[in-house]
Amino acid sequence: MAIDVHGHVTSPTLFERFPMPPSLADIDGMVEKKAEAGIDTTIVGSPVGAGTMVRVPDLDNYRQPLDQLAAFHEWVAEQVRARPGRLRAYAYTDPHGGDGILDAAARLLEQEEFVGLIVNSSINGEFLDTERAGDFFAMAAEHRVPVMLHPPAEPAGSAGLRDPRLVEHVARPGDVATGVAAIIFAGWLEKYPELRIIAPTAGGGLALLVQKLEIAHRMPQRMGPAGAEPPLTAERPPSASLGQVYVDTATPSPAALGAAVRVFGAGNVLFGTDTPPMNAPAQNALRILDQLGLSPEDRERILSGNAADLFGIQAPVQTGAGS
Structure with missing residues (x-):
């Protein structure tokens, strides 16, 4: 049995407005295919709220009316209620969006359907390392829910990439690693x-940068670009914060996942597939995990135990041939 902490869904209303992968609309198909693979529960959400991860001219995902976001989240809650035990959800919010959107997210967390928050690792090229994000982190800590730090549609620096494939498969994981480091x-x-951060795609390569972070922390602080808001500074070394960082298994690379398990520990790894919209069979994520030579106890923790503890949800009932 398994809990998938990284899935996405999109409402029919948004499909009428934006180009999106069709798999995002086939919720029952997703649930059925995952059950066949032994994946019993998926935590779903949208990293763009009522927007889209596809580049659309003149679309700003961070300028969404509150009523539009509310309608989207109500639709998500309906999908969870219609599939008890199979789905739970993240509430989307913009950490820089101000009191209105943060208050709306906090109210969603009072509902049983929503068990975490999903935000972007950078927002219009800015990471979450200034006081602008302070109210968001205070709210997340108060509610004691995990925060999925998902890459944005347009990662920092991606405007210089001409090939959209590099944006999706290189810039976005890189944005996650940099975003976690900035936090x-x-x-x-x-x-x-109390904060717990989830870094998808096996942390975006962060596991290979921990020693670099330690070196950077020991260096004298320098001023950033002229006119930029000065960054906040942690007193303790980065390694002291790693226990509050979780990574998921949504990577096609056994090497990357193996490094993440070694650095963060099996207790801080969560099973995730990024499906939908990723179209690889869910069984692939299980096969990669099986290549790591984990003990049965660690494998079970990654598949379901860690997520059940972190999100405060009951471990799913065993179903499907792959359980």
């Missing part, structure tokens, strides 16, 4: 020990 260096995890 650690800003001291948000130090200030709020």
